[in-house]
Amino acid sequence: MLFQNALIENSTTTTCIRVENGRFAAIGPELTPNPGEEVVDLQSKLVLPPFIESHVHLDTCLTAGDPVWNMSGTLFEGIECWAKRKEKLSKADIKERVNRAVRMYATHGVQHIRTHVDVTDPSLVAMETMLELREELRELVDIQVVAFPQEGILSYPNGKQLMTDAVKMGADAVGAIPHFEFTREYSVESLNFALRLAAENDKLVDVHCDEIDDEASRGLETVAARALELGLFDKVTASHTTAMHSYNNAYVVRLMRLLKMSRINFVSNPLVNTHLQGRMDTYPKRRGVTRVKELTAEGLNVSFGQDDIFDPWYPMGVGNPRDVVFMGLHVCQMMGYQEIMDSYKFITTNAAKTLHLGEEYGIEVGRPASFVVMDAKNYYDALSANAVMLCSYRKGRKIAENVPASSKVLA
Ligand code: 17E
Ligand code: FE2
Helix, strand or coil: CEEEEEEECCCCCCEEEEEECCEEEEEECCCCCCCCCCEEEEEEEEEECCEEEEEECHHHCCCCCCCCCCCCCCHHHHHHHHHHHHCCCCHHHHHHHHHHHHHHHHHCCEEEEEEEEECCCCCCHHHHHHHHHHHHCCCCCEEEEEEECCCCCCCCCCHHHHHHHHHHHCCCEECCCHHHCCCHHHHHHHHHHHHHHHHHHCCEEEEEECCCCCCCCCHHHHHHHHHHHCCCHHHEEEEECHHHHCCCHHHHHHHHHHHHHHCCEEEECHHHHHHHCCCCCCCCCCCCCCCHHHHHHCCCCEEECCECCCECCECCCCCCHHHHHHHHHHHCCCCCHHHHHHHHHHHCHHHHHHCCCHHHCCCCCCCECCEEEECCCCHHHHHHCCCCEEEEEECCEEEEECCCCCCCCCC
């Protein structure tokens, strides 16, 4: 199969892409069709590697208001609402919701998802179900599962054992939630435990880290120090790190040296954290998003995640990664021309590094022929005009498409 007239990743000249046996077989300016080969004209549209959701909670998605709404809009009331919904979890309930959410993602060109799954539940039903869904949904998406202790590792009964069991069951990554543990000592011990568990079982790490406006919340330095000492390096990710927004600059300068030595990844969730953070402020009100611009400038890897789709923490969301880039660029003040042009990397190549997709991702000969086509000529235009994702190819097969709506002005 031959695709012609692709504008790959903001290139200004068109390229041809040949796909054979589900992989990119050739990529070049002029490829001529072989006898009988199917040809698709991409009409000078933007072609990107598939979008990646690097941080979401699929087990909680599509539950907002059931049984109660989060009235304060805080993280902590969200955790209380979820504890009530958690009592009603069943395999059928989780499968129905996750199938719907993954299909929403598919229509927006997402083909990889890292989901956190709450393991502070003695039944571990969400973990068991998500591991089944990881297999069942393979045609649509690659799912990575993080064992996430929503109510703490040391502050929840049997928390360490539940984490260990989740890893034995087959979780891909180990989580933690240091800012929610009862004490600073528990916070440090929970991180020591989580990173050791990952190192011993050859797993990735993704910590919900310092998701609070408290400038004294310093889980991040412990995450980075353990990542360095255990040799885990970029297998480790710190998600949220919203307290860094409030750290004093002298501390950030000291911290940055360790962060660079540790080579850990960052995930920022700009939609959800502008919604959840700053809730105890009057005015001025903090934005509550981590220092994306400064981390990026220091060469650290940052991606953007949605975090929630219509659940106790966020009452909206359609699984479109464009939404998080749009919000992220505004709230982080990253609206320079080149910053806008490059911003697709927050939901593609940067996220691929965090997920360790390696040579299974990217538009290069030999790799799986997975890509999306946007109704725009470059990412600036795609983002600005909210361009339609025209089609999503996965391992050479079209798995989703959209037809742009037609609009007319009648006066
Ligand atoms: N749980 C949590 O601790 N933080 C979040 N942002 C979400 C769930 C969505
Ligand atoms: Fe999260």
